[in-house]
Amino acid sequence: MKKFLLDLVLFILFFLIIFKVADFYSQKHECKSLNEIKFAELFDPSIKADIAIFGSSKLKRALDPKILEEDNISVYNFGIEAASPEYTYNWYTNFFREYYPKPRLVILDINWSMFTEFSFRKIEQDSRFYPLSEFINLTIHSSNWKESLLKRTALLNRAKDCNELTELTYNGYTPYPKTEKPKVLSYPELSDNFDTQLEFLKKLIHKIKEDNAEVVLLIMPELLREEIKKEDVFDKNMKALLRNLEKEKVLILDYQNLIEADTMFYDLEHLNMEGAKMVSQKLKDDLLRLTYIYN
């Protein structure tokens, strides 16, 4: 037994050395993922955006800050995959408010999949991008501390998202390329967390308004499959959502049916670079027309 325990301890020490070398090497040579760059901007702002884009990958892949910005208006796209209102609320209150200069306008997406398992992102899963103090704080106080700890310390998934950066990447935005036809996506089960997510969305809007920023809600174009359109839950949820948001007195831009051509989509939910260009331009025109941001 003594020999076993001694060998085990020696192996663990040996492993830690190799692990540290691998960690060092991976940090030095790892391709930077777009999300890593976004979190760097969040915690150490250089753009200091007047218009901040929050929300899911639908926006990350579709709103081009280059089109939206002007000489006196900077824009940053903080959109991130699988962000639910709950995630964005936690992200906003925990980090954005603390570290980032207040923007003048926030663009936020609302979509049917925010009520589904597709919106699974948790702030703990990006723990390796946070300053040490935030990581410790999160790990101590979160019920999901194990994920926070593992994601920062265990090299998990370091090899993913390496090919995301392209020459078109700009201020948090990177478009999807053009494909022969839109890729097929798995559709999630519609879940019943509508009320929870709606509450978080409302709380988020209130917080942003408290911070004296204007809020614009965006419903992005997508190629919905017939079976999803027919889903009662989908229809009911979207209608209930819009009804609820009427009381919030925020500008809602509905681009759901703005683009229907397959050639503009990367997959059933996301626009490709052509679609992104079109929707970004349309958004800019509408913001010019309906808000004072560019004045």
Added chain:
Amino acid sequence: MKFNSIDFALFLPLVFLLYWFATNRKLKVQNLLLVVASYVFYGWWDWRFLLLMAFSTIVDYSVGIGLSNSSSPSKRKALLWVSIFANLSLLGFFKYYNFFLESFTGAFSFFGASIQANTLEIVLPVGISFYTFQTLSYSIDVYKRKLEPTKDFIAFAGFVCFFPQLVAGPIERAKDLLPQFIKKRTFSYQHATDGLRQMLWGFFKKMVIADNCGEYVNHIFANYSEMNGSTLAAGAFLFSIQVYGDFSGYSDIAIGSARLFGFKLKQNFAFPYFSRNIDEMWNRWHISLTNWFRDYLYFPLGGSRGSTWVRVRNTFIIFIVSGLWHGANWTFISWGFLHAILLLLVFFIGQKQRYEGVVAQDSFFPSVKEFFLMGRTFLVWMLVTIFFRAESMSQALGYFKGLFSTTLFQKPQLEGGMEFKILLLLIIFCFSLEWIGRKTQHALESFALNWPRVIRWAFYAALVIISMIFVGQEQQFIYFQF
């Protein structure tokens, strides 16, 4: 508690230290620790279902005692039926109630009659199919006087709930596992280090191979109607790899963990994808279940003795029951049915030769013939496995329709978390090591053992780091649902 969790990473060393340092003087206390630890392990998922396991334990322990005190054949038979009834009732209610009800009402509506029946929202207790079979085997063996019943309740409870193999096997026989609870166990350096190696390999197969394949498979099966034939073929291939990595990985972790406590569990997977026909595959795949069905169902029914008809009937019975054991769905029954046909084809029109030893016994590479036979066997297995993965018969049939279409030769559309090229390299790496270790109990049993210690340890450390870097999105252990 899942094996691939921080909880288990803390739980296992804690139990290990208590086991060998705090309770090692008294066997009873050591066994009690294992029982408590196993109940904590199981209750981590849902403590309410501990009662079921305790019930099953008490029933079979009492039946065993009753059988030892009775010589009357009718009373002994009645006691055996108590055990069979109690265990199969649990299984029947939790696993099959809704399935039979729906099939029953479906059959009526097919003939034009309509009956109303309410299904229940029943949660399937994890591992119920495994531990009920394990306890049943005890009662049957005691009834047949193949085994002396134990009077040591703690040892018996340990046999039923032993945490490494509690929720997904291997299904151990009482005659193999129970004596290990009754005899004092001693620590063995070789066994413990071999256990750790087997666990490492199991984690690699589960977390890297199975979980990454799972991401592709989920996407392809969820959208099978919009996929071309080549993508569906890739989906079937990847699912075959996933299910093997998932379940054999689990078995490796279970067997390896047990070795740390001085227990030896039976090999559950003997490199089945290197089989030369379906008969050999079934001798190498989920061995503990196959043997269970052979000993407690196939042989009592007459096995392969008697007429051809008896053999055909018995083969269909065990495979259909085996399908049903895997899940309460017609897809599993069809899967079992097809395997029965394949096995009978091997018996009657294929090579009657039984393959006992490993492939390429005396050489490193297989012969061209062996290679062809292995490829053919895997291909057939892979196609039938579509029924195993499909959620319904219509999905399975639709999948086949899409697979065998003109689009089979188009470029596949593969979408998953990891780049497919990297996944393919990892699969090749995995099966290369399995090939090298095919004559042993697990791939790392003798691999690298002769290397200098530093290089060997660097290899193990690299395997851990690869598992961390390339870990796939976690998929539940497939066999938990059974």
